[in-house]
Amino acid sequence: MADAKVFITLKEGILDPQGKTLLRALRELGYDEVEDLRVGKYMEVKLTGGDAGTLESRLGEMCERLLANPIIEDYRMEVDV
């Protein structure tokens, strides 16, 4: 069994309409220290079977094929066996 975390973020240079809106809203609330804000996705994945290396490479494949869209998104994984 392994608990994995997947973080999906927009690639640099891709405009993030949600992030821009939240940034503006925070500034309107007086949080002038907010320099930039980008919205991403966080997923918790329970995995079973296989060693850490296999699980991690399989999870990477899942990210490439479905969980992230490599044209606009990057992903990062943490796998705790």
Add this chain to the structure above:
Amino acid sequence: MKFGVVVFPGSNCDHDCHYVIREVLGQDVDYVWHGSTDVRGYDCLVLPGGFSYGDYLRTGAVARFSPVMKAVEEFAAAGGYVIGICNGFQILLEAGLLPGAMMRNTGLKFVCRFVDIRVETTSTPWTNSAKVGEVLSIPIAHNEGNYQVPPDALEEMKRRGQVVFRYSSPEGSVLPEFCPNGSNENIAGICSREGNVLGMMPHPERASEAELGSSDGLVIWNSLLAHCGASV
């Protein structure tokens, strides 16, 4: 010609497309269930608008793994005609049948209204009966129509004449203020290198009869029929 309208769970423009193809164009048409793996016998497949699989994760991301999509990919690779409208376009992008990706509209709002789009090329099966620079009034209805593509891929698409429609003024000026969603270079529709696959956010099936406010979408259907030598 024989058309197949693919029905995904959550498609909601499938009946509109079926109606236009049968009643307005007078062509043969079937519904093709997303679980089907056989698309033999069709000349053109339509991926209609809607919210396939609830738009979970990303629009079209789950639908592109429907059993039917493998058949659609093979059909397209063999030169079959495929048109993806709105959610259908999003599915074609996720499936890699067309380049690029969709993001949320920059205004973060679902935009549902008539827009003007300029025909950028008539060298496609979908626009051969139009004129270059002709402006079509066709409605959009989407929340994720902000088309993004890496700059080098965009340059190549432009070189190959794959940019088919751009959002414009009624007179045909392509300026950022006429873009409803933030798309790269006002792009509203693109085709594959070979031209047989078209993806567009505006809904030609909602603009195929004057009674509905515009019949400008007909030029797309009629171009395909002319290209295929179909009897109307």
